[in-house]
């Protein structure tokens with residue numbers, strides 16, 4: 001007879017295996033590199049090259065995609081985990097001066113460092129936590145009052161991934177994304193800027209099921225190729241009412257880039273303190 005001493009439900013996965021990248025256009029690749037690579041200590045993808053027109057930034061098993069165009073603003077904040085907050089502070093000291101005249105800002109909080117990217121994106125850096133020592137464990141999106149319940153039902157019923165409404169100092173929908181990631185939709189009375197087209201990418205196991213449900217509701221915005229489609233509108237699955245917008249690039253597990261090995265460097269390694277054998281980030 002089995003003993004009921006383990007919470008088996010804690011090990012359950014939903015349909016999303018990885019919220020793999022967040023795409024934010026930036027007008028200046030040099031400033032973007034200074035912020036994401038030199039400041040945050042992340043790694044420019046060495047294999048997929050776009051010249052100076054785009055840049056992929058590896059963060060553990062996740063990425064930022066930064067094509068060159070007018071700046072997009074994420075409507076909420078993005079959580080990143082770095083291996084060492086003290087090291088991060090030293091790297092930020094180095095970029096303070098060249099960031100002058102941009103919207104770059106930094107502030108130490110109790111458990112994280114609040115950052116604004118050169119174009120004002122709200123990025124919060126934590127030390128090892130959320131089950132990772134390098135990655136993008138969550139993103140939180142501001143949504144209008146009264147939308148969290150419908151958003152949670154959308155992810156449960158259409159995307160087949162666990163989502164629940166949490167009422168704890170506010171109302172939010174918590175959506176499970178992979179092993180240790182969450183996409184959070186937090187209700188706010190504050191004015192929310194118009195959606196500007198930034199997107200995120202997810203890999204999902206059951207690929208055709210959500211596609212059929214999205215197509216039935218007229219929500220597929222792009223049939224990209226065999227392995228990918230997109231949708232942008234998050235609608236109440238019962239009424240069809242639009243609740244919020246955030247483009248999802250939805251990829252199957254047969255997408256050529258699924259489980260691609262992302263190169264991550266050890267950001268503590270430098271010209272001044274170089275040590276053989278310590279170039280790579282070791283989780």
Ligand SMILES: [Fe+2]
Pocket residue numbers: 021023065199200201249
């Ligand atoms: Fe993308």
